[in-house]
Amino acid sequence: MATRIEPGTTDPKARPKADVSIGDDYASRYGFSDPEQYFHKGAKGISHEVVEMMSRMKKEPDWMRALRHEALDIFFAKPMPKWGDQEILNSIDFDDIYYYIRPMELQGKTWDDVPDYIKKTFDRLGIPEAEQKFLGGVSAQYESEVVYHSIREDLEKLGVVFLDMDTALRERPDIVQKYFGTIIPAADNKFSALNSAVWSGGSFIYVPPGVKVEIPLQAYFRINAENMGQFERTLIIADKDSRVHYIEGCTAPIYSTNSLHSAVVELIAMEGSYIRYTTIQNWSNNIFNLVTKRAVAHKNATVEWVDGNIGSKLTMKFPCVYLVGEGARGEILSVAFAGDGQHQDAGAKVIHAAPNTTSTITSKSISKGGGRASYRGLVKVHPGATGCKVSVQCDALLIGDRARSDTYPTMEIAEELVQVEHEARVSKVGDEQLFYLMSRGLTEDQARLLIVNGFIEPFTKELPMEYAVELNRLIELEMEGSVG
Amino acid sequence: MKQNEALFSVQDLHVTVEDKQVVKGVTLEIAAGSKTALMGPNGSGKSTLANALMGHPAYTITAGRVFMKGEDITDLPAHEKAKRGLFLAFQYPVAIPGVSVANFLRTAVNARFGRDVPIREFRNELLEAMKALDVDPSFAGRYLNDGFSGGEKKRIEILQMAMLKPGVMLLDETDSGLDIDALRTVSEGINRIAGPENGVLLVTHYQRLLDYVKPEVVHVFMDGRIVKSGGPELAHELEARGYDWIEREVFATEGN
Numbered sequence: 093m094a095t096r097i098e099p100g101t102t103d104p105k106a107r108p109k110a111d112v113s114i115g116d117d118y119a120s121r122y123g124f125s126d127p128e129q130y131f132h133k134g135a136k137g138i139s140h141e142v143v144e145m146m147s148r149m150k151k152e153p154d155w156m157r158a159l160r161h162e163a164l165d166i167f168f169a170k171p172m173p174k175w176g177d178q179e180i181l182n183s184i185d186f187d188d189i190y191y192y193i194r195p196m197e198l199q200g201k202t203w204d205d206v207p208d209y210i211k212k213t214f215d216r217l218g219i220p221e222a223e224q225k226f227l228g229g230v231s232a233q234y235e236s237e238v239v240y241h242s243i244r245e246d247l248e249k250l251g252v253v254f255l256d257m258d259t260a261l262r263e264r265p266d267i268v269q270k271y272f273g274t275i276i277p278a279a280d281n282k283f284s285a286l287n288s289a290v291w292s293g294g295s296f297i298y299v300p301p302g303v304k305v306e307i308p309l310q311a312y313f314r315i316n317a318e319n320m321g322q323f324e325r326t327l328i329i330a331d332k333d334s335r336v337h338y339i340e341g342c343t344a345p346i347y348s349t350n351s352l353h354s355a356v357v358e359l360i361a362m363e364g365s366y367i368r369y370t371t372i373q374n375w376s377n378n379i380f381n382l383v384t385k386r387a388v389a390h391k392n393a394t395v396e397w398v399d400g401n402i403g404s405k406l407t408m409k410f411p412c413v414y415l416v417g418e419g420a421r422g423e424i425l426s427v428a429f430a431g432d433g434q435h436q437d438a439g440a441k442v443i444h445a446a447p448n449t450t451s452t453i454t455s456k457s458i459s460k461g462g463g464r465a466s467y468r469g470l471v472k473v474h475p476g477a478t479g480c481k482v483s484v485q486c487d488a489l490l491i492g493d494r495a496r497s498d499t500y501p502t503m504e505i506a507e508e509l510v511q512v513e514h515e516a517r518v519s520k521v522g523d524e525q526l527f528y529l530m531s532r533g534l535t536e537d538q539a540r541l542l543i544v545n546g547f548i549e550p551f552t553k554e555l556p557m558e559y560a561v562e563l564n565r566l567i568e569l570e571m572e573g574s575v576g
Numbered sequence: 577m578k579q580n581e582a583l584f585s586v587q588d589l590h591v592t593v594e595d596k597q598v599v600k601g602v603t604l605e606i607a608a609g610s611k612t613a614l615m616g617p618n619g620s621g622k623s624t625l626a627n628a629l630m631g632h633p634a635y636t637i638t639a640g641r642v643f644m645k646g647e648d649i650t651d652l653p654a655h656e657k658a659k660r661g662l663f664l665a666f667q668y669p670v671a672i673p674g675v676s677v678a679n680f681l682r683t684a685v686n687a688r689f690g691r692d693v694p695i696r697e698f699r700n701e702l703l704e705a706m707k708a709l710d711v712d713p714s715f716a717g718r719y720l721n722d723g724f725s726g727g728e729k730k731r732i733e734i735l736q737m738a739m740l741k742p743g744v745m746l747l748d749e750t751d752s753g754l755d756i757d758a759l760r761t762v763s764e765g766i767n768r769i770a771g772p773e774n775g776v777l778l779v780t781h782y783q784r785l786l787d788y789v790k791p792e793v794v795h796v797f798m799d800g801r802i803v804k805s806g807g808p809e810l811a812h813e814l815e816a817r818g819y820d821w822i823e824r825e826v827f828a829t830e831g832n
Contacts, residue, residue, distance in 0.1 A: 523633065524670045529680075531630050531666075532736065533658035533687035542683060546674025546719070 137187045140164060143289050146192040150258060150292075153265060156272075163278035163288030170282040176468075177435050180406040184380055189352050191290040191323070210376055213569060243307065252336075253298040254309055257325050260296030267298060271329055275358035275386050275414075284384045287323050287356040294324035294355065297338060299365075304335040308370070308556060326357040330365035330393075337368040339556070341400075352380050353404075359387035361395050363417060368396040372559060374566065375404035377434060383409045391417030391446075398554050399426040401436055402566060410468060412441035415449035422451045427551040430463030430495075431570055439468035439500075444510075448479040455486045456548055459495035460570070466498040471505075471512070478509040486516040489547050491540070491571075541571050582643065583608040583775045584662075584744045589640035591621075591628040591800075598624045600800035601640070606744060606775035613778045613786055613811060616797030617819045622779045623667055625797070626748040630664040631657050644744060659688055661743030661774075665733040665750050671721040677732065678702060678716040681739055688740050705738040709765045726753030734765040745769070745776045751785035763788030783815035796822055 143164050147157040172181060214224040247254050253264060261268050278288035299305060330336050353375060361367045367387065375381050381404040387395040397411035413422030428436035436459075442451040457465030467486045488497035499516050521543050529539035545552070545564055552560045584606040591599035598621040606612050616622045628635040629642060631654035642650045649657055672680065681702060685693050706713055711731050721729050730750055737745060747766065751759055766789050770776050778791060786794075786808070794811045796804040798819065803826045804810065814822075 522670070525672060527630075527632050527654060528666065528670045529672065529684075530654035531658055531664050532680075532684035532740065533655050534683060535655050535687075536653075538683065538687065539655075542675055542680065543672060546672050549674030549719075 136190055138164070138167075138189075138191050138286070138290065142191050146290065146292075149192075150261075152261060153269075155269060156261060159273065159278070160289045163285050164290075166278050167282060167285035167289055170279075170285060172282060176408055176437055177406055180380070180435060181408075184352060186352075189322070192292060207376070243309075247305070247309075250303050250305070251300040252303060252305055253296065255296050257294040257296050257327065258292065260327075264296070264298070267329070268296065268327070271327055271358070271360060273358075275360065275388055276356050276384050281384060283354045283382045284356050287325060287354050287384070291323045291325035291356065294326040294357075295328070295338070295340070296326070297328040297336060299330045299334040299336045301332040301334060301362075303331075305337070308337040308339045310339045322353050324355045326355070327360075328358070328367060328369070329360045330362060330367045332362045333364040334362075335366040337370065339370040339559070341371050341373045351378050351405075353382070354380075355383045355385075357383070357385040359385075359395055361387060361389045361393035361420075363391045364393060365390075366394045366396075368398060369411075370398040370555065370559075372400040372402070372555070372563060373404075374402040375407075377403055377405055377431075379404045381405075381407040381409065383407075385409065385411040386414070386441075387412065387422070388414045388416055389420035389422055389449075392419040393417065394421040394423070396423040397425070397440070398551070399424070399438070400551065400555075400563065401427070401438055402429045402570070403431075404434060404436075406435045406437065408437045410439045410441050410470075412443070413451065414443045414445060415451065416445045418446045418448055420446060420449045422449075423454075424452070425454045425551055425554060426456065427548050428455075428457040428465050429567065429570060430457065430459045430465040432461040432463055435464045435466070437466045437468060439466070439470075441470040442472070442482070444471075444473040444477045444480045444482070444507075447477050449477060450481045451483070453484045453486075454550060455484075456489075456551060457487070457497060458489045458491065458544060458547065459497050460491040462494045462496075464496040464498070466500065467516075468500040470502045472503075473505045473507045473510050473512075475506045477507050480507070480510040482510065482512045482514075484512075484514045487547070488516075488518045489544065490518065490520050491544070537571070541568055544571060582606070583645060584777075585643040586629065587641045587643070589625070589628070589642065590638045591624055592636045592638050593624060593634065597638075598635075598800055599628060602797075602800075602802055603640075604777075604795060604802065606777055608775055609772040610793070611770065611776040611778065611789060611791040612793045612795065613780065613791040614795050614797050614802075615780055615783070615811060615814055618781060620798050621800040622797045623748055626664060626746045626777075626779050629746060630654055630662060655687065658740075659690070661741075662746070663737055663740055663742030663744065664746045665730075665737060665748060667749040667752065669721045669729045669733055671719070671723070673719050673722045675720050676717050677720050677735075680720050681736065684736065685739055702739065705735055708768065709735050709738065710761050711735055727755065727758040730754055730762055731758065731765075734762050734769075738765065738769055741769075743774050745774065746779065747776065748779045749781065750778070751780055751782060759785065760788060783811045786811045798823060798826065 140161060143160045147160055255263065273288060276284050278285045297309060328338060359367050359369060385397065389395045395413045399409065399411055401407045401409065411424050413424065415422055422442050424440035426438055426440065428438045430436040436457060439455060440453045442453065444451065453469060455467045457467065459465045465488060469484060471482050471484060473480050484501065486499055490497060497518055501514060503512065505512060521540055525543055526536060526539045529542060530536060534542065544567060552563055555563065582605045586602055586604050589599055589602045590597065602625060614622055624635055628637055631652060637650060641648055644660055644662060649660060682698055685698060702716060703713060706715065709731055721732065724732065730753065733750065750762060754762060763785065766776065778785060778789060791808060794806055794808060795802045796810065796814065804822055
C-alpha cells in the first residue's frame with residue numbers, strides 16, 4: 093500500500109477510534125493554525141492532518157469531522173482489493189494525489205496544461221469556451237445561471253431540497269446526519285472509506301412525500317470544481333410516493349491531472365417512490381475511476397441506475413440496489429466503452445431481500461482496439477424472498493482483433509420460488525452487416541458507426557434527447573479510424 | 577452493342593470463394609428499360625454472382641470486368657457501387673439491431689444521393705413508398721430486419737429499392753419465402769420501380785416470380801456459367817421440365 097503517513101501523525105492503528113479531540117489541539121499537534129495557509133501550500137498525500145484542515149476550513153460540525161477521521165483510519169487499515177485489474181489498481185500512487193483543492197483555486201493550472209487531444213475533442217463536440225475551461229480543470233466554475241435559478245425556484249415551491257453536499261451539510265444538518273453513510277458506510281470498501289474521509293461536493297436531494305419532480309434535476313447546471321471533484325459525495329432521498337430523476341455528468345471529457353476519482357452515491361427510495369439516476373462520464377484516460385453506488389428500495393419503490401462510462405484508465409463501478417421492501421423494483425442499465433489502453437470494469441449488483449421483488453440488469457459494453465470491458469455482477473436472493481424475478485443480460489461488442497471482453501457473473505439464489513434469466517452474448521461487428529449497409533451506400537466507417545449506435549440504442553433511448561445526441565457524437569469521435 | 581452503350585455489362589467474370597472457383601466466366605448485358613432473369617438450380621453459384629457484382633469482400637473477382645454506363649466498376653467497394661446506382665436486394669437480409677428502418681434509410685438515401693435530404697421530404701417519400709408496398713407505417717420505427725418475418729424482410733428490401741432509386745437492380749431470390757399475396761405486392765413494387773432508365777436482373781430458382789415481373793431475356797445458370805439463353809418461354813420450359821434436361825444437353829454439347 094502506497095499510503096504515506098505524515099511526519100508527526102500518530103500511527104493510525106494506535107489511534108483510538110473516533111478521536112474527535114484531534115480538532116481541539118490541531119494547531120499545536122500539527123503546527124498549522126490556518127487551514128487556508130495549509131492548503132495554499134498545495135499538499136499532496138493523505139493524512140489526518142489533511143482531513144482535519146479540510147473539515148475546519150469547511151467549518152463542519154464535529155460529527156462530520158469525527159466521521160472523516162474514523163473513515164481515514166479504515167482506509168489506512170483496509171488492504172487494496174484483491175480482485176479486479178490488479179496491475180492497474182496497484183499502480184495508484186496515493187501520495188501523488190491532492191485530496192482537497194480549495195474551491196476557486198486550482199493550483200495555478202493553465203489552459204496550456206490541458207492536453208491537446210482533450211482540447212480537440214472539446215472543439216469537435218462544440219463545447220463553449222467557458223465550459224471547456226471548467227471541464228479542463230482550469231476554471232473552477234461553470235454555471236448556466238439563468239436556467240438553474242428558475243429551476244431552483246420551482247423546486248423550492250415544492251419543498252424539494254437540491255443543494256451541493258457541502259451546503260446541505262450547513263443548511264440541512266439534521267437530515268444529512270440522519271442518512272449520510274447509512275447505505276454505504278465508510279467500512280464498505282477501501283475507496284468508500286477514502287471518500288468518506290476526504291469527500292467534497294456532490295449533490296444532495298430530498299424530495300418530500302408525494303412530490304413528483306417532472307423535470308430531470310441536472311448537476312450540469314450547477315457544476316463547479318467541488319461538484320465535479322475527485323471525491324464527490326451524493327445522497328438522494330425520495331420520500332414516500334415521490335418521484336425524481338437526477339442526471340450527472342456530460343459527454344465531454346473531464347480532464348484532471350489528479351488521477352483518482354472516487355465518488356460515493358447513496359440513494360434511498362422510500363415506500364412507493366421512484367428514483368432514476370443517470371450518469372454519463374467521460375474521464376480523460378489518465379484517471380482511475382473507482383466509484384461506489386448503492387440504493388435501497390423500500391416497499392413498492394423503484395430505483396433505476398442508468399450508467400454510461402466512457403474514458404478513464406480504469407473504471408470500477410457496480411451500481412447496486414438493495415430491494416428491501418416487498419414489491420420493490422431495481423433496474424440497472426449500463427454502457428461501457430473501452431478504447432485503447434482502457435479497462436472498463438463495470439457491472440451491477442442486486443440484492444433481493446424481500447418477496448415479489450423484481451430486477452433487470454442490462455449491461456452493454458464495447459471494446460475497441462486494445463480496450464478491455466468486463467461485466468462483473470452479483471445477484472443475490474435471500475431465503476424467504478419468494479416470487480422474485482431476476483433478468484440479467486450482458487452484451488459485449490468487440491471491434492478489432494485485440495479487443496477484450498470478460499464476464500464475471502455471480503448468482504447466489506437461496507430461494508426456490510424465483511424466476512431467474514441470464515443471457516450473455518459476445519459479438520463482433522459482422523462482415524455481413526457491414527456489407528449489407530455498404531451495399532446501400534454507407535462507407536465502412538459509417539456502417540460500423542451505425543451498428544455501434546444501434547448496439548447501444550437501448551441505453552441511448554433512455555437518455556434525454558440532448559444527452560443522446562451528444563453521446564452518439566462522442567461515439568462517432570471514438571470510432572474514427574477504427575479498423576475492424 | 578458496345579460496352580459503353582449498355583447500362584450494365586458483365587464480361588467473362590470469374591469469382592472465387594475461399595479459393596474455390598464458383599463463377600466460371602459469365603458474360604451478360606442489361607439494357608436500360610429491360611428485365612433479365614438468371615435462373616438456376618440451388619448451388620449453381622447465382623447468389624455468389626449477385627454478391628460478387630455488388631462487391632462482397634468475401635468473393636474475389638479473379639478475372640473479367642463489370643461496367644456500369646461504360647464505367648469500369650469491377651474493383652470498387654460496395655458503397656461506391658451503390659452511389660453509382662447499383663442495388664442488390666438480398667436473399668437473406670441481415671438484422672441491424674437498434675437501428676430503425678427510418679434512421680437507416682435516411683442515412684442510406686443521403687449517402688446514395690450525396691446530399692442531406694430534408695427530413696420532411698424524406699418522411700413524405702418514405703410514407704408514400706410504404707403505402708405503395710403495403711408496409712405498415714410502424715415499420716419506420718422498428719429495428720432493421722430485427723425479428724422481421726421472411727416476407728417482411730423482402731418487402732423492406734423493395735422499400736429500400738424504391739427509396740434509393742437504383743439504375744441497376746439485382747434481385748436475389750426475392751420470391752423465396754413469400755406467400756402469394758406478398759409475392760403480388762412485391763412484384764407490383766418491382767414493376768413500379770422499373771422504368772425506361774433502369775434495368776433489372778432477377779436471380780431466381782423458380783419461374784413463379786416471372787409470372788408477375790416479366791423478363792424479356794432468360795439465362796439459365798448452371799455450375800457457374802450461363803449455359804442457355806432465350807426468351808420468356810425458356811422459363812416456362814424450366815418450370816415444366818426442371819433443370820435436368822438442360823444439364824444433359826450441356827453435357828452432350830461438351831461431349832462433342
